Amino acid sequence: MGVSKSLGAGITRQDRVMADGRTIRYYDTSGQARNAQDQRPVEEQPGIGELRLDPLVNEWVAMAAHRQGRIFLPPKELCPLCATRADLLTEIPESDYEVVVFDNRSPSLRPPQGDWALPDLVGPETDTGTSAGKCEVICFTADHGQSFKDLSPTRVRILLEAWADRVRELSQEKFIEHIAPFENRGEEIGVTLAHPHGQIYAYSYLPPRVEKMLKAARDYKESTGRVLFDDVVAREIRDDKRVIARNAHWIAFVPYAARYPFEIHVAPLQPVADLASLTSEQSDAFPEVALEVMKRLDGVFGIEMAYIAAWHQAPVRVGRDLLRLHWQITSVRRAPGKLKYLAGSESAMGAFIMDMRPEQSAGQLRDVKL
């Protein structure tokens, strides 16, 4: 038997150990017992990957050499994220589920053995490290054919509770510095499993973009005494023209300097550092805005948009009062038959060129009839 505990909003979590030793966590509202055993043969796990410093920009690159062979867009009959059926043993031993989170079978980052530390940063002489961290998979529903926008408000509420629970628990690990739950959707951006799901990456280092956000926020605090993201949200509220959804606790807007044809930031009006810090009022108010945003996004062209939806949070140990929780949704779809590609300027130089004004995409999102 595994751990069982009560979370917010009447949600319980029950843990089970999978055949190969990984943990699966069931997040449920109806208190059903989750006792099904993983019947699959045990596969050998590859070891932890290398962590190498790119000294030209002082960024860590995780090397996960064993992932080349992973499963690619299997047909529905072979989907490893569906519930287990008589003829199909999946990652989820139960015959049905609400929300589950389990350890990734082919993780890019793995918990280290024993003591662990990042190598000292000394340019090209920096030692090769190990890719410490943790990668988890979160399934939004057992229904293979749904999207985020089709979920019930209750389901989105469970999802939010599961994310917050994972952040709370992963933050206790000594080797974890930053946690990023995200969802990739769409073959256009390389999604290999169509089943509605997301991932949780827990890094043992500050991801480069987080490091840069932290520096900007720290500089801003030093020169103004204020929190940068709070002033960014205040400007969006004042400008109003890029706001696409809001309720008493959340606001969604296309940022003033969006980098993608469709980019939406969703933030709580009362700022918090991370998912684990949300109040129950904020959490209860999230599904309404989240579902509206996702419906607007798919409504623009009447097709399922490829997107990346990532939670930005304050890191686990630093900048807790400098960085704020927000959900960033970006889509490379700029027209029904056209994608924005990151080519020479964006990819090699990091210099983004936007082909459409944020006020235009905000207008298109607002004009969608729900």
Add this chain to the structure above:
Amino acid sequence: MGVSKSLGAGITRQDRVMADGRTIRYYDTSGQARNAQDQRPVEEQPGIGELRLDPLVNEWVAMAAHRQGRIFLPPKELCPLCATRADLLTEIPESDYEVVVFDNRSPSLRPPQGDWALPDLVGPETDTGTSAGKCEVICFTADHGQSFKDLSPTRVRILLEAWADRVRELSQEKFIEHIAPFENRGEEIGVTLAHPHGQIYAYSYLPPRVEKMLKAARDYKESTGRVLFDDVVAREIRDDKRVIARNAHWIAFVPYAARYPFEIHVAPLQPVADLASLTSEQSDAFPEVALEVMKRLDGVFGIEMAYIAAWHQAPVRVGRDLLRLHWQITSVRRAPGKLKYLAGSESAMGAFIMDMRPEQSAGQLRDVKL
């Protein structure tokens, strides 16, 4: 009549003005006169775009709202980069050419009118600026069906001279801070014109990646007294196992912390700041290594690889003794039917995960029979 001048290696440059006022520059080895007139009707040019600060990371985003409608993968009979024929008036009025560079018809960045300056950086209150800069197109050959690797060594030598000439001239413009010649190749990365060509982006600000490279190089110089890139190349020569081509003046290697399934850096053994600083011996030795690298890249899977090939240089005015010229070629192709996509971790967090070790891709590149 336009300007005519002699460059290195017996190459001459002749300038002509296009119907709409843009300049086209012919780089030739055989001294032929380039007098053909652009017969096309004049189109109105949109104005300069906006430049907006993304305050969360202090990066400029150029807004080029008028580019949505640009031509997308036209058939060969309508290619605007072919030479002009009786039935097709293209960007190049002549009936044949060697290498040409002309001002981009739909530039993301435009020369500013009168005095110009970046807005002061004050977080979310930063003023909206204008996307000053210059975008040019460089055609490698009049032969629509060729690739870089099919060019003759003489043609690559002209190309290098044309790049250096453009860097020399664009560096004189007061509003230009950084120059990046690059080539995007392959529909997989969004290339809209199949004709072999590259682009030259001249920015009025330091692109974010350049800014970060500059900071790393400055910190390294301060702590060690040495130039970072020189030590990076020294490490690659010492390790040897990732070197894939070299001659007396150039070396090509897969970097120790490559971020893409195939990534190659090509650098002169005697370091220089930019293309305009190359000696004639270095320039004469470049085609051999450049062609070998491109042939190895296409040879790995026996298919035309999608790639971005970008020249990194020292900025025009700062860090001249800190950053070094190198040519970075990256490909997202990880197997014949598979691409690497930049999804949640790379795109939202900036944290790269590599699915294969650089030593493996270097081995594959070295094993190609030329």
